[in-house]
Amino acid sequence: MKDDRLPLTVIGGYLGAGKTTLINKLLTDPRGQRLMVLVNDFGAVNIDAALLESADEDTLTLTNGCVCCTMGADLFMAIADVLARNPRPDHLIIEASGVGDPAKIATAAKAEKDMRYGGIVTVVDATNFARLSDDPMIGDQIKAQTACADLLLISKTGSIPPALRAQLSTLTGADQLLAGDVQTVADLLITPWGWPGTQLFSKPHPDYVNWSGTGSDDFSRAALREKISMRPPGLFRLKGFVRGDDGRGFLVQAVGSTVAISRIDQPDSTSLVGIGLKDRVNTEECGTWWQAG
Amino acid sequence: MSDITVFKAKKIITMDPNRPAATHVAVKDGKILAVGGADCAAQWGAFETDSSLADSVLMPGFVEGHAHMMAGAMWQYAYSGYHDRTDPDGKLWKGMTTIDEVVASLKSYAATLAPGEPLVGWGFDPIFLPTERLNRRHLDEIAADRPVVVMFSSFHVMCVNSAALEMAGYDEDTEAEGILTDGNGTPTGELQEMAAMFPVMHRVGFDFKKLSQEEDSIRSYGRTANRAGVTTITDLFATITPESLETLLSVTAEQDFPLRIVPTIGAMGAPADQIAAQARELAASSTDKLRLGGVKLMTDGSIQGWTARVKWPGYVGGQPNGIWNTAPEQIYELCEIMQREHIKMNIHTNGDEASEVVIDAIDAAMRKHPWRGARHVLQHAQMMGADQFARAAGLGICVNLFANHLWYFGDQHAALTIGEDRAMRMDACRSAKDAGVHFTIHSDAPVTPLGPLFTAWCAVNRTTMSGRTLGKAQCLTVMEGLHAITLGAAYTMGMDDEIGSIEAGKQADFAVLGSDPTAVDPAALKDVPVLGTVLGGRVNLL
Numbered sequence: 001m002k003d004d005r006l007p008l009t010v011i012g013g014y015l016g017a018g019k020t021t022l023i024n025k026l027l028t029d030p031r032g033q034r035l036m037v038l039v040n041d042f043g044a045v046n047i048d049a050a051l052l053e054s055a056d057e058d059t060l061t062l063t064n065g066c067v068c069c070t071m072g073a074d075l076f077m078a079i080a081d082v083l084a085r086n087p088r089p090d091h092l093i094i095e096a097s098g099v100g101d102p103a104k105i106a107t108a109a110k111a112e113k114d115m116r117y118g119g120i121v122t123v124v125d126a127t128n129f130a131r132l133s134d135d136p137m138i139g140d141q142i143k144a145q146t147a148c149a150d151l152l153l154i155s156k157t158g159s160i161p162p163a164l165r166a167q168l169s170t171l172t173g174a175d176q177l178l179a180g181d182v183q184t185v186a187d188l189l190i191t192p193w194g195w196p197g198t199q200l201f202s203k204p205h206p207d208y209v210n211w212s213g214t215g216s217d218d219f220s221r222a223a224l225r226e227k228i229s230m231r232p233p234g235l236f237r238l239k240g241f242v243r244g245d246d247g248r249g250f251l252v253q254a255v256g257s258t259v260a261i262s263r264i265d266q267p268d269s270t271s272l273v274g275i276g277l278k279d280r281v282n283t284e285e286c287g288t289w290w291q292a293g
Numbered sequence: 294m295s296d297i298t299v300f301k302a303k304k305i306i307t308m309d310p311n312r313p314a315a316t317h318v319a320v321k322d323g324k325i326l327a328v329g330g331a332d333c334a335a336q337w338g339a340f341e342t343d344s345s346l347a348d349s350v351l352m353p354g355f356v357e358g359h360a361h362m363m364a365g366a367m368w369q370y371a372y373s374g375y376h377d378r379t380d381p382d383g384k385l386w387k388g389m390t391t392i393d394e395v396v397a398s399l400k401s402y403a404a405t406l407a408p409g410e411p412l413v414g415w416g417f418d419p420i421f422l423p424t425e426r427l428n429r430r431h432l433d434e435i436a437a438d439r440p441v442v443v444m445f446s447s448f449h450v451m452c453v454n455s456a457a458l459e460m461a462g463y464d465e466d467t468e469a470e471g472i473l474t475d476g477n478g479t480p481t482g483e484l485q486e487m488a489a490m491f492p493v494m495h496r497v498g499f500d501f502k503k504l505s506q507e508e509d510s511i512r513s514y515g516r517t518a519n520r521a522g523v524t525t526i527t528d529l530f531a532t533i534t535p536e537s538l539e540t541l542l543s544v545t546a547e548q549d550f551p552l553r554i555v556p557t558i559g560a561m562g563a564p565a566d567q568i569a570a571q572a573r574e575l576a577a578s579s580t581d582k583l584r585l586g587g588v589k590l591m592t593d594g595s596i597q598g599w600t601a602r603v604k605w606p607g608y609v610g611g612q613p614n615g616i617w618n619t620a621p622e623q624i625y626e627l628c629e630i631m632q633r634e635h636i637k638m639n640i641h642t643n644g645d646e647a648s649e650v651v652i653d654a655i656d657a658a659m660r661k662h663p664w665r666g667a668r669h670v671l672q673h674a675q676m677m678g679a680d681q682f683a684r685a686a687g688l689g690i691c692v693n694l695f696a697n698h699l700w701y702f703g704d705q706h707a708a709l710t711i712g713e714d715r716a717m718r719m720d721a722c723r724s725a726k727d728a729g730v731h732f733t734i735h736s737d738a739p740v741t742p743l744g745p746l747f748t749a750w751c752a753v754n755r756t757t758m759s760g761r762t763l764g765k766a767q768c769l770t771v772m773e774g775l776h777a778i779t780l781g782a783a784y785t786m787g788m789d790d791e792i793g794s795i796e797a798g799k800q801a802d803f804a805v806l807g808s809d810p811t812a813v814d815p816a817a818l819k820d821v822p823v824l825g826t827v828l829g830g831r832v833n834l835l
């Protein structure tokens with residue numbers, strides 16, 4: 001059992017927040033994935049020359065199999081071009097524009113059957129967020145970029161100031177990480193972690209909680225949706241297959257607060273895996289949720 | 294054989310104050326040699342008289358400062374709009390005023406397609422058909438065995454049939470914003486915004502960008518312009534690749550291609566320096582009939598979509614203020630760099646807050662990098678008031694007002710978007726003129742049909758679809774309206790040295806008309822027949 005759809009992760013955040021820095025780091029250590037990145041300006045993505053295989057007017061090809069491309073003015077047609085690529089990349093990352101709404105881009109992955117929602121990461125500049133979010137011109141757009149995020153990366157600070165943390169918490173329940181913590185972003189969103197029955201990470205990871213659950217109940221779509229919606233909020237990702245009560249099964253993919261449920265052939269048994277940050281969730285909590293009638 | 298041709302006309306309206314009217318115009322090497330009576334070229338040597346236009350009225354070829362190449366290309370698809378519209382080949386497509394008429398019309402169109410070929414319609418406007426919402430059931434009646442896609446005139450919404458939904462895999466299990474569903478979770482067929490539309494679009498091969506780059510599209514843009522009396526037109530927000538540039542160069546270079554095109558590239562999706570460099574490089578490829586080198590900036594959205602950035606008191610329905618497609622600080626940066634690099638900007642601003650930010654940004658750029666002759670143009674500028682026009686005039690900024698909106702959307706603006714007070718002074722041609730702003734007026738084709746005489750009629754009469762006059766104080770005279778679509782437009786495009794009036798030294802570009810627009814009732818200005826154009830002395834009658 002696997003999911004062949006192209007995952008899309010959108011990187012949001014205002015101008016200068018540090019979106020390209022994040023992209024550069026992801027490209028440098030792509031976790032064995034052939035990443036395809038659509039950016040506004042690849043001049044700003046400072047790829048290490050040693051990693052560069054070739055560069056032309058609007059495409060950078062890296063020796064690790066990743067490609068970085070400028071998207072031009074027509075983002076959605078650029079996405080269609082990515083879907084038409086052969087071979088298809090393993091993961092698509094799109095840098096939203098400084099005032100762009102990452103959710104609007106990510107919707108493409110929910111609508112397009114050959115794609116899968118792979119999360120929104122919004123980079124927040126600790127030094128000017130309070131001012132920008134209060135700006136009469138762009139404040140609403142800045143707040144919307146933050147509210148739709150599954151992960152917040154706070155840049156330009158060594159520790160997240162309590163006032164900022166509090167303000168961001170009023171906008172979103174998303175985990176707040178320091179921007180230097182690219183490892184966690186890659187672990188949670190890029191690294192292909194195991195399907196039920198396979199090892200989650202190659203070795204136990206101290207920062208994460210891994211959970212897996214099985215079951216014999218046959219779910220209706222509504223009941224499954226209800227069940228998934230009750231999952232512990234700290235369970236950042238959840239995926240697996242679930243038996244349906246109509247002879248067909250469900251494929252579940254949850255990232256942050258977004259849940260996608262699609263239909264598959266009936267699996268032999270129901271099996272789910274999940275991961276979350278250790279300080280946000282524990283396996284007992286997950287087990288209690290899953291076992292609850 | 295002489296190399297001087299003297300065209301005889303019933304009347305020539307020159308737009309040249311030195312000789313406002315004439316009966317003959319002499320042409321040599323594609324340019325105007327002399328204007329006047331039958332002997333106007335006598336002092337230049339032997340000439341031949343061409344009487345093929347003797348029964349026509351000539352004006353300077355009309356100049357459209359805001360349109361898109363798609364205006365021609367859309368006719369590859371089935372027209373589905375409310376208003377009558379003429380295609381590039383002169384066929385009249387009757388407007389469809391009920392959903393049943395849309396269905397019947399598209400059904401007969403489907404019969405002309407190959408089996409299984411997708412049927413794409415365009416121009417549908419739900420605002421005018423309020424009784425029922427178009428849905429998949431209607432479109433299934435048109436065809437069940439092929440995808441049917443009807444693009445709305447806003448280009449932000451489409452409706453598709455069951456076959457198209459199936460193609461995209463949209464069913465009761467699909468959950469994404471923009472895929473509208475009924476009470477049971479079944480998609481109704483209505484898809485809103487690109488994220489929900491593109492899975493259908495790429496599967497039926499409906500690609501705006503490619504469409505605008507095809508040879509056929511360029512040719513049909515030429516024919517569309519020819520029918521409207523237009524000899525010079527923009528293609529704002531063009532995407533130009535090395536291959537599409539080749540195509541543009543070769544099609545426009547054809548002797549019988551009847552149009553000068555001024556494409557401006559979109560200043561988005563790349564850093565300012567890079568855009569400036571591309572514009573500069575393109576400028577070097579310019580020819581007589583293809584003028585490259587300008588850029589188009591986006592700022593806010595649209596008023597009827599409630600996405601324009603408007604000043605207090607905002608929208609009458611209490612909708613939140615609109616959105617920036619380019620952040621104000623980026624607008625400042627783009628303006629500064631384009632000004633520094635001497636690159637002419639066309640800047641989309643619908644709401645008055647957006648206009649204000651752009652005026653501020655250009656003001657700041659001008660202080661740093663003086664360039665007096667820049668003639669940057671605010672495009673649409675629909676809500677600018679006298680105060681903003683005064684500032685624009687002081688800075689040498691031109692405006693291109695969306696006069697066609699007065700008729701098409703004027704009633705809606707008064708009732709639903711910005712309210713009576715500001716709707717009365719929308720697209721304020723009189724205020725612009727009084728302030729001394731160089732201005733023109735536009736169609737934004739294909740958003741509304743290309744037709745400068747209609748656009749001038751809008752600015753002269755300010756009549757809405759319900760028949761009211763929206764802001765009498767802003768009406769232009771007929772001569773002012775005609776100036777706006779000729780010399781006024783040429784000035785805003787920095788081409789008034791060679792087009793926009795019929796006078797010695799300029800290009801022999803004419804609109805060939807069936808009657809005298811200055812002699813008809815101003816309310817009939819839009820009905821003056823266009824018989825064709827002359828481009829560089831070459832006659833292209835319909």
Ligand SMILES: [Zn+2]
Nearest residue numbers: 359361529737
């Ligand atoms: Zn336009």
